[in-house]
Amino acid sequence: MKWKNDQAAWGWVSISLHWIMALMAIGLFLLGKYMMTLDYYHPLYQRLPDLHRSLGVLFALLLVLRLLWRWINPLPVIQASPGERVLALLMHRLFYLVMATIVASGYLISTADGHPLALYGGLKLPALVSGVDNLEDRAGAVHGFLTWLLAGMLVLHAAAALKHQYIDKDHTLSRMLGMYSGRREK
Amino acid sequence: MKKMIMAALFGGAILGSGFAGAVDYEIDTKGMHAFIEFKIRHLGYSWLLGRFNRFKGGFSYDGKHPQKNHVQVEIDVASLDSNHAERDKHLRSARFFDVKKYPKASFLSTSWEDLGEGRAILRGDLTLRGITRNIRIDVADVGNGPDPWGGYRRGFEGHTVLKLSDWNMKEAKVLGPAAEEIQVYLSIEGVRQ
Numbered sequence: 050m051k052w053k054n055d056q057a058a059w060g061w062v063s064i065s066l067h068w069i070m071a072l073m074a075i076g077l078f079l080l081g082k083y084m085m086t087l088d089y090y091h092p093l094y095q096r097l098p099d100l101h102r103s104l105g106v107l108f109a110l111l112l113v114l115r116l117l118w119r120w121i122n123p124l125p126v127i128q129a130s131p132g133e134r135v136l137a138l139l140m141h142r143l144f145y146l147v148m149a150t151i152v153a154s155g156y157l158i159s160t161a162d163g164h165p166l167a168l169y170g171g172l173k174l175p176a177l178v179s180g181v182d183n184l185e186d187r188a189g190a191v192h193g194f195l196t197w198l199l200a201g202m203l204v205l206h207a208a209a210a211l212k213h214q215y216i217d218k219d220h221t222l223s224r225m226l227g228m229y230s231g232r233r234e235k
Numbered sequence: 236m237k238k239m240i241m242a243a244l245f246g247g248a249i250l251g252s253g254f255a256g257a258v259d260y261e262i263d264t265k266g267m268h269a270f271i272e273f274k275i276r277h278l279g280y281s282w283l284l285g286r287f288n289r290f291k292g293g294f295s296y297d298g299k300h301p302q303k304n305h306v307q308v309e310i311d312v313a314s315l316d317s318n319h320a321e322r323d324k325h326l327r328s329a330r331f332f333d334v335k336k337y338p339k340a341s342f343l344s345t346s347w348e349d350l351g352e353g354r355a356i357l358r359g360d361l362t363l364r365g366i367t368r369n370i371r372i373d374v375a376d377v378g379n380g381p382d383p384w385g386g387y388r389r390g391f392e393g394h395t396v397l398k399l400s401d402w403n404m405k406e407a408k409v410l411g412p413a414a415e416e417i418q419v420y421l422s423i424e425g426v427r428q
Binding site: 088089090159161164184185186189 | 320334410
């Protein structure tokens, strides 16, 4: 498998980024919802938010990498009708936008007071925006809403992939699994 | 001797200001010479401090008839600030102050009992999370007099202890037995109107 994308297939960098980020997004979602239910005296009350913050920043870095990679790589042909193609492209852009807004709002929750975001390994991400009234609450509302939106989009996205794979039989899913190079054109 | 003169001067100032009857003061929240601070035990090992940054109000002070003194304050609960964004968000949530549902808290005095020597017991209705309870605030006179900018100011400090469970804070229990009560410290400066 090639590491770069071509007209027919995704390269392994794109494929890895896709699946790693998909797993991370689901993990971060479940982690985020679960950690908010913890009791103050729960042993993980501090650890899970620490994990969530560090994973979230890693997710943001991967997202930047992914957008850059997408930018400098050809996009494999979307095997669909013109209408579906537009829809697919819009959906991809919406995914990027929602993911970017989720990480940005998450970062703002933690840094709204002007304190840096503490990460694993003693790393600290400086606070860039502060002094906005109740910024943590506003950012929190956005973060919470968009994570549910992303969860909904993910379900649609998975359903669409399965539909293309098994009903349209256009190898959409195999292509993202790296199992279809596009050489066997029909 | 010096002490006596000072006492006479201060006594005179208090009497002198009382002469005019009830005087209305606006709490100086423009210049922010007023503070509503709280502290609560963290795990029983230390104090956690915070404050409410936005509020407004006033008081009426009658030096001759202190029982006529009254105070009203309105607090923007969402202005809660404990210098930690995530904690503030948590405290504003429905688990504690529920500021979306109850954005304002208010205090309206019901009585002022003068204890002499600049001390008083102020009682009033505190409405917080939609629950109104009569609370007692121990008040001490801090000072009063002309300010350098042509106005006249008067200041008090107050102290009260509130029980979180009285205000139906559902999550208060999880903070543990050391944190069932919250101490509130008030430093209020009024500008004569």
